Amino acid sequence: MRHGKAGFKLGRLTAHRWALFRNLLVGLFRHERIMTTESKAKAVRGLADHMVTLAKRDNLHARRQVLSMVPDAEVVKKLFDTIAARFGDRHGGYTRIIKAGTRPGDRAPMVVLELVDRPEVPKEKAKTDAKSEKAPKGDKKDKGEAAAPAAKGKKKKAAAAG
Secondary structure (H helix, E strand, C coil), X not given: CCCCCCCCCCCCCHHHHHHHHHHHHHHHHHHCEEEEEHHHHHHHHHXXXXXXXXXXXXXXXXXXXXXXXXXXXXXXXXXXXXXXXXXXXXXXXXXXXXXXXXXXXXXCEEEEEEECCCCCCCCCCHHHHHHHHCCCHHHCCCHHHHHHHHHHHHHHHHHHHC
């Protein structure tokens, strides 16, 4: 039976755990989307919802309570000005957890923790346009291509001689 075992310890001491939660909250409210492990996301989800609820109150006491948990004044300003305004008519459930596979190093389950009403920003495709404008490899007729086979021949001759 799991009596009295509520909460997420995450294998850390209390001070380290709270520092981790603060850093995750700052990252979440700054970028409105973070990638982290599933257990960390589940642990910080309730705190993030509570910070948004406090920001919706928009008074000095609520601001000081949020500042004690989110120690970045710029992020707190964004939380009170833009994020709380977006969630004005919503009662809870401000975050979403989306599964994102496993981490390559240790196969830890990774998730994306994001704010629900996050505005979608279209990605600019500048890199793909630059690649499509390049001439295909077969159309090149410069001395770089002619120099490449000569270099290969020299290496073969050097290997055969040595």
